[in-house]
Amino acid sequence: MYTKSLFSLTTILLLSKYDVNAYDDKSVEITDLVVPKSPRTGEDVSLVCHYRLVGYNHRLYTVNWWRGKDQFYTYKGTGYDQKHAFNFPGIQVNMEASTDELVVLMDVSEETSGMFKCEVMGEGPSFRTAVETKSMTVIVPPKQVEIHSWEHRHPATYRAGETVQLNCTARGAKPRSHLLWEINGREVRELDVVRFPDFEDHRGRVTSTVGLRWIAPEYFHGNLARVICRALVGGHTTTDTKDIYLDPASSAAFNHQYASGGCQLSTTWTILSLASFLIVRTFP
Structure with a gap:
């Protein structure tokens, strides 16, 4: 009886240790965030958020994009209907071109400008999260x-x-x-x-x-x-x-x-100079 109880306790401790290690070993890293610093009005802009999920069987839960307090794009790592976009002034997402690591904004304007944030979250129960931000100011070139x-x-x-x-x-x-x-x-x-x-x-x-x-x-x-x-x-x-x-x-x-000294130029010199002027005008 004592041996059986000891075996059960050892099993529980080992499983608990495995669960703790599995939880602690999981992390999320954003390896590269690309937000154009100063695109021109009317351009399409690509926002890129490359990430890495660390840990055994660590899968993606969501990727979220924000401009300031406005969440304008979500990509779900599992299930159907993975992509969702929300319209705000200056924010119009090209859904077909956007993925988990890429968001395309169409026809940006002055209103698009702001602080952009990429948030990557791994699956539960850990829900490990990484966040990076960069600013973008849309410029108006001189008309x-x-x-x-x-x-x-x-x-x-x-x-x-x-x-x-x-x-x-x-x-x-x-x-x-x-x-x-x-x-x-x-x-x-x-x-x-x-x-x-x-x-x-x-x-x-x-x-x-x-x-x-x-x-x-x-x-x-x-x-x-x-x-x-x-x-x-x-x-x-x-x-x-x-x-x-x-x-x-x-x-x-x-x-x-x-x-x-007031010397007068020769007629030949003047003719050659005028000819040179006409050639320059004809072939700039």
Whole structure:
């Protein structure tokens, strides 16, 4: 009788120890969380949550996605009807493309922005859980980026010694655009850049303007200055390009060794300079 009771007690202790170890050995790990930091309005966005279930026979219970306090997607590890989505402002889930590790949001907008959380939970009785969060801010690129020339002649043509005056305006961006100038592939000097105050409308969209001033023929390559304005918003770039021309006759006079003495240029030199100008305009 004593031997039988001892055997039963030993069996219970072994089973209890197995159950405790089985419970303690189970865990959930999120190995990679991908949330685009600054997508553009109108894009489809993929949210990725890679995970690992640790422990013998450890199976998935649910994967839940949240934006702030709003739970917008659930994937169940067992049973039928595994996927469920809930609509919120700026949140529209592509159910067909979404899985346990991938959620696709369609046509994101400013309202989509927020803190996104992936929650992975293993089956009971342990219900081990892992959580990771990342933020996303949907940007509004400028609806227009345009370089304006103060020279009304077309194409814009300057004589040596004249001041080239340009403004670049990026309209309706959120957050504000960071504007950069480039001429013939070179960055411009900061002293040639003119900064203007931003204008912000009631929706928080910003119009930014930056100016560029320099004296010809600086920055010109031959008789051409190809000017580029880049508007950077959240890692996205919008550009505008404008070609500025240098009057070849004035360029020749400016560089001629006798120009300062008032020497007249020969007819041949002037004709060659004008021909060069026409070629540059025809083949920019």
